Amino acid sequence: xxxxxxxxxxxxxxxxxxxxxxxxxxxxxxxxxxxxxxxxxxxxxxxxxxxxxxxxxxxxxxxxxxxxxxxxxxxxxxxxxxxxxxxxxxxxxxxxxxxxxxxxxxxxxxxxxxxxxxxxxxxxxxxxxxxxxxxxxxxxxxxxxxxxxxxxxxxxxxxxxxxxxxxxxxxxxxxxxxxxxxxxxxxxxxxxxxxxxxxxxxxxxxxxxxxxxxxxxxxxxxxxxxxxxxxxxxxxxxxxxxxxxxxxxxxxxxxxxxxxxxxxxxxxxxxxxxxxxxxxxxxxxxxxxxxxxxxxxxxxxxx
Amino acid sequence: xxxxxxxxxxxxxxxxxxxxxxxxxxxxxxxxxxxxxxxxxxxxxxxxxxxxxxxxxxxxxxxxxxxxxxxxxxxxxxxxxxxxxxxxxxxxxxxxxxxxxxxxxxxxxxxxxxxxxxxxxxxxxxxxxxxxxxxxxxxxxxxxxxxxxxxxxxxxxxxxxxxxxxxxxxxxxxxxxxxxxxxxxxxxxxxxxxxxxxxxxxxxxxxxxxxxxxxxxxxxxxxxxxxxxxxxxxxxxxxx
Numbered sequence: 001x002x003x004x005x006x007x008x009x010x011x012x013x014x015x016x017x018x019x020x021x022x023x024x025x026x027x028x029x030x031x032x033x034x035x036x037x038x039x040x041x042x043x044x045x046x047x048x049x050x051x052x053x054x055x056x057x058x059x060x061x062x063x064x065x066x067x068x069x070x071x072x073x074x075x076x077x078x079x080x081x082x083x084x085x086x087x088x089x090x091x092x093x094x095x096x097x098x099x100x101x102x103x104x105x106x107x108x109x110x111x112x113x114x115x116x117x118x119x120x121x122x123x124x125x126x127x128x129x130x131x132x133x134x135x136x137x138x139x140x141x142x143x144x145x146x147x148x149x150x151x152x153x154x155x156x157x158x159x160x161x162x163x164x165x166x167x168x169x170x171x172x173x174x175x176x177x178x179x180x181x182x183x184x185x186x187x188x189x190x191x192x193x194x195x196x197x198x199x200x201x202x203x204x205x206x207x208x209x210x211x212x213x214x215x216x217x218x219x220x221x222x223x224x225x226x227x228x229x230x231x232x233x234x235x236x237x238x239x240x241x242x243x244x245x246x247x248x249x250x251x252x253x254x255x256x257x258x259x260x261x262x263x264x265x266x267x268x269x270x271x272x273x274x275x276x277x278x279x280x281x282x283x284x285x286x287x288x289x290x291x292x293x294x295x296x297x298x299x300x301x302x303x
Numbered sequence: 304x305x306x307x308x309x310x311x312x313x314x315x316x317x318x319x320x321x322x323x324x325x326x327x328x329x330x331x332x333x334x335x336x337x338x339x340x341x342x343x344x345x346x347x348x349x350x351x352x353x354x355x356x357x358x359x360x361x362x363x364x365x366x367x368x369x370x371x372x373x374x375x376x377x378x379x380x381x382x383x384x385x386x387x388x389x390x391x392x393x394x395x396x397x398x399x400x401x402x403x404x405x406x407x408x409x410x411x412x413x414x415x416x417x418x419x420x421x422x423x424x425x426x427x428x429x430x431x432x433x434x435x436x437x438x439x440x441x442x443x444x445x446x447x448x449x450x451x452x453x454x455x456x457x458x459x460x461x462x463x464x465x466x467x468x469x470x471x472x473x474x475x476x477x478x479x480x481x482x483x484x485x486x487x488x489x490x491x492x493x494x495x496x497x498x499x500x501x502x503x504x505x506x507x508x509x510x511x512x513x514x515x516x517x518x519x520x521x522x523x524x525x526x527x528x529x530x531x532x533x534x535x536x537x538x539x540x541x542x543x
Contacts (some may be wrong), residue, residue, distance in 0.1 A: 167391070168405075172390075174389055175391060176355045181405055
């Protein structure tokens, strides 16, 4: 049971991370910076609860806001470049953040032990959940409430004017400008929102693992962050969730019985999935079929 | 209504426009001819603020709009039908039209819906395809959508960058009919064309742009008589 709850938590947090990249990908930008924002949110939220004794919700909001503001500052220069250059720029930023935490020491005494980030040793003893009597189930519920709130917000955004603007920039920048859309403002906003969402994910992550270190926020995590929405498809937010379930639930956990062969198959299956479903797991056709299924059911209910 | 004064626009070291001066009159169809690489599209992008000129000024209704952001220029009343149509391929026709009204933040939703209805009446084929992805339309339909999208901004001046590019002769006829209709309804038009024969039938004034400079400026009559233009753009046989 605990294993399943743990997996539920992991899927929730990774979906939040994937959604943070989803927003940026809508504008056609590929970002490898999401692990950096995730790390900022994680460290700051954990420091606020562990060292300053804050409640977790404001701590996470502050951590996410800092990540969002940093994204905004980084976004202005970074988004002047596109494509591969942006990949390089955001990778460099992600590594910069990781190495910052690698060198960051700030410990204070709490009872008999020292707590706080300790450079390469990481940040141990983030014991907010056990200290406040949260069970694994409570934590899983907490994560999913936040995840669903983010998904609903993005779903609504997707269907609003803001979503249309993001997609317009993603489809054709020149055409978007010709109807009067401000490219820089749109991209930087998407980047900041993505940074904020990644920061929220990081804040939860730090607390449920209780121990974070710089290596958690490497390029590998950043790669996962963009792999989820790309594999899931950019048609709507549910694609990202399905992709996380597919990768973390089915590939990583489901293939465990295969031992070392798992890693080989893991990559191969993602390649197969992208070939079979080049527009993502949840593409326009799936959306249409599901939509039709719901409408006929409603039609029957009405009759 | 639009005055371009000594505009120089460069890509890095290469000056694509080397001091262009021209004006577009209110209620007129003004046509810009020129070979590939003359700088026609660069001029369009400079007027709409997508490129910033290195020198010179662009004035619209006696107000300096040089170097303003594209959004401000659309709001001032200039809309562009970009070269190669550039519809948003993975948005529906209706979404493309709505995107055209992006800068009209002051308009009520009902007003924009009315304008969309007007576009569907002007281009009935767009109504038939309103829920279809724009990328699945034919070239001619995409061109109509691109024009309709620009019109959704309610421009006073419509810039059209080679609307006949890559379209079958019959569709080109249709596009030029649209140009005439729009002009009749009171829109001033600045048209970039390579199809000089078609342009001769609609335009009131001509400019020829070659290698970043205006090399001819005159009425359709003067243009038809100009020997160089005859040879290069109209393909008529020399009579001498």
